[in-house]
Amino acid sequence: MVTIKKIFGIILTFTFLIGAGSIYANVDSAANLSNWYENSFQKKSSELGTATATGIFKTIRNANVFVEGTKETIGSIIESFRDEQVKKVVAEIVDYQNDIENQIDTTVTELEKENFDDYAEKAKVEEEIEQDIENILEEVLNEQ
Known part of the structure; x- marks a missing residue:
């Protein structure tokens, strides 16, 4: 048995x-995949x-x-x-x-x-002084 x-x-x-x-x-495994x-x-x-x-x-x-x-x-x-x-x-x-x-x-x-007249006069005096200085320098330089 x-x-x-x-x-x-x-x-x-x-x-x-x-x-x-x-x-x-x-x-079909391809079909399943x-x-x-x-x-x-x-x-x-x-x-x-x-x-x-x-x-x-x-x-x-x-x-x-x-x-x-x-x-x-x-x-x-x-x-x-x-x-x-x-x-x-x-x-x-x-x-x-x-x-x-x-x-x-x-x-x-x-x-x-300032008095304008005084200012004008000062300016004129300064100008005369400058002119005199230039003349003196010119004379001194010409003598040499």
């Missing part, structure tokens, strides 16, 4: 192995491409927002700097104008204190 059971077990195992081998041989590629890889690849494109567009949009904000900030900084410089230059011009006006006023006051 033991041998019949062994023979029956061997036949059953052999039949099972032959059936499993023929089932596996009938399955192709189906997996179509169903899994292509879908994931498409999702990844979409996510990448969306990320790039968001990054570009954020960069544009940043650039616009930076342009506005720089524009306001430039305007502020320009306004400060204009105020500074205007103040310097006003100070210079006031200095010139003060100098003119001082000169006018000094000229008003």
Whole structure:
């Protein structure tokens, strides 16, 4: 009996192995791989491409927002700097104008204190002295 059971077990195992081998041989492994590629890889690849494109567009949009904000900030900084410089230059011009006006006023006051006739007479005397000095120098140089 033991041998019949062994023979029956061997036949059953052999039949099972032959059936499993023929089932596996009938399955088209290339079709399975192709189906997996179509169903899994292509879908994931498409999702990844979409996510990448969306990320790039968001990054570009954020960069544009940043650039616009930076342009506005720089524009306001430039305007502020320009306004400060204009105020500074205007103040310097006003100070210079006031200095010139003060100098003119001082000169006018000094000229008003002096008698113009005395000034003209002093100038005439100085001119005569200079002429006399030139004549003396000319005589001395001609003698030698």
